[in-house]
Amino acid sequence: FYFRNKHRPFLLFVSLLHVHTPLITTERFQGRSRHGLYGDNVEEMDWMVGKLLDVIDKEGLKNTTFIYFASDHGGFLEAHRGNSQLGGWNGIYKGGKGMGGWEGGIRVPGIVRWPGIFPAGTVISEPTSLMDIYPTVVQLAGGAVPQDRAMDGHTLLPLLQGTLQHSRHEFLFHYCGVFLHAVRWHQKDSGTVWKAHYTTPVFQPEASGACFRRGICPCFGDGVTHHDPPLLFNLSEDPSEANPLSADTEPL
Numbered sequence: 001f002y003f004r005n006k007h008r009p010f011l012l013f014v015s016l017l018h019v020h021t022p023l024i025t026t027e028r029f030q031g032r033s034r035h036g037l038y039g040d041n042v043e044e045m046d047w048m049v050g051k052l053l054d055v056i057d058k059e060g061l062k063n064t065t066f067i068y069f070a071s072d073h074g075g076f077l078e079a080h081r082g083n084s085q086l087g088g089w090n091g092i093y094k095g096g097k098g099m100g101g102w103e104g105g106i107r108v109p110g111i112v113r114w115p116g117i118f119p120a121g122t123v124i125s126e127p128t129s130l131m132d133i134y135p136t137v138v139q140l141a142g143g144a145v146p147q148d149r150a151m152d153g154h155t156l157l158p159l160l161q162g163t164l165q166h167s168r169h170e171f172l173f174h175y176c177g178v179f180l181h182a183v184r185w186h187q188k189d190s191g192t193v194w195k196a197h198y199t200t201p202v203f204q205p206e207a208s209g210a211c212f213r214r215g216i217c218p219c220f221g222d223g224v225t226h227h228d229p230p231l232l233f234n235l236s237e238d239p240s241e242a243n244p245l246s247a248d249t250e251p252l
Contacts, residue, residue: 021086075096092240127193183196197233
C-alpha cells in the first residue's frame with residue numbers, strides 16, 4: 001500500500017480487531033502482560049500500531065502524515081471469564097460499553113500525531129467526537145463538506161493547531177441504539193460541561209456499575225430507568241458522575 005501511494009495523497013483506515021472479545025492474541029504475545037489475556041491483546045495492538053508508524057517514518061512520511069488513533073467506545077465491563085476481566089477498565093468513569101450516556105462508555109482516548117504541525121505533548125481537554133474525523137479528513141484533502149445538509153462533525157484542525165481554544169460542539173447527544181439517553185452542554189462562557197441523563201441502564205447487581213446478569217446493558221424496556229427530571233451532573237467538577245445535582249445543591 002505505502003509503496004504504491006507514498007508519492008501521492010493516501011488515506012489508510014485500519015480497524016483493529018484487538019481489545020475486543022474474543023481477544024484473539026497470537027502465541028507470541030500470550031503471557032506478555034501482567035494484566036492477563038486482555039493486557040496481552042493490548043500489547044499486541046500496541047506492537048501493530050508501532051509497525052505502521054515505523055513504515056511511515058522509514059518512508060520519510062512522518063512530517064506529512066496526519067495520524068488519528070481512537071477507540072469506538074469504553075471498556076466492555078461485562079466481559080468476563082471466571083475472575084478474568086476481558087473487556088478493559090474505565091478508571092474513574094462510571095459505566096461502560098453499550099450504556100448510552102455514562103462517561104465510561106463514551107469517553108475514549110483520541111491520540112493525534114503530525115510532527116511539525118501539532119506541538120508534541122499537548123493535552124486538549126475539550127469535548128470532540130468521532131463524527132469530527134470526516135470533516136477533518138475532507139479539509140486535509142482540500143475538499144469541502146456538503147452544504148445541502150446538516151453536518152454533525154466539525155474539523156479538528158483549528159483545535160489541534162491552537163487557533164481555536166474551545167470545541168465547536170456546544171451540545172453532544174448520546175444515544176443507545178435509537179434511544180436518546182443523555183445530552184451534554186459545553187457552556188461556552190464558563191467552559192463548564194453539564195450532562196443530563198434521561199434514561200440510564202439498571203445495573204445488575206445494583207452496586208456493580210454494569211449489567212452482569214444480562215451480559216450487556218439494554219437500551220429500553222424493563223432494563224432501563226427513565227428520569228423526570230433528568231439526572232444532572234457537572235462533569236467539570238464530578239467526572240465520575242457520582243453526585244446528581246438538585247436545585248438545592250446547584251441553583252443554576
